[in-house]
Amino acid sequence: MEHGTGQVAKILIFAGLLLAAAGFLLWLLPKWGGFKSLPGDIVIKRENFTFYFPLGTSILVSVLLTLLLYLWRKVSG
Numbered sequence: 001m002e003h004g005t006g007q008v009a010k011i012l013i014f015a016g017l018l019l020a021a022a023g024f025l026l027w028l029l030p031k032w033g034g035f036k037s038l039p040g041d042i043v044i045k046r047e048n049f050t051f052y053f054p055l056g057t058s059i060l061v062s063v064l065l066t067l068l069l070y071l072w073r074k075v076s077g
Contacts (some may be wrong), residue, residue, distance in 0.1 A: 010076060014072065018068075038054070038056035038057050038060065039056050040055045040056025040059065041053070041054045041055055041056045041057060042054075042055055
């Protein structure tokens with residue numbers, strides 16, 4: 001079993017890589033156009049009211065986070 005410092009080091013490295021990947025995506029997002037609306041997103045526009053519920057985006061983010069956490073658990077343990 002590893003000492004606590006080794007586990008903390010792995011978490012910090014993973015968090016750093018995750019932040020670097022997020023920064024890279026945010027840097028590319030304006031050039032690419034971003035996720036303005038995915039299929040499944042609900043948008044209702046009225047005169048003085050706009051309702052936006054990103055259902056498709058939420059499902060995509062959920063699947064990606066589930067995959068990342070699954071891979072993290074497989075690698076760490």
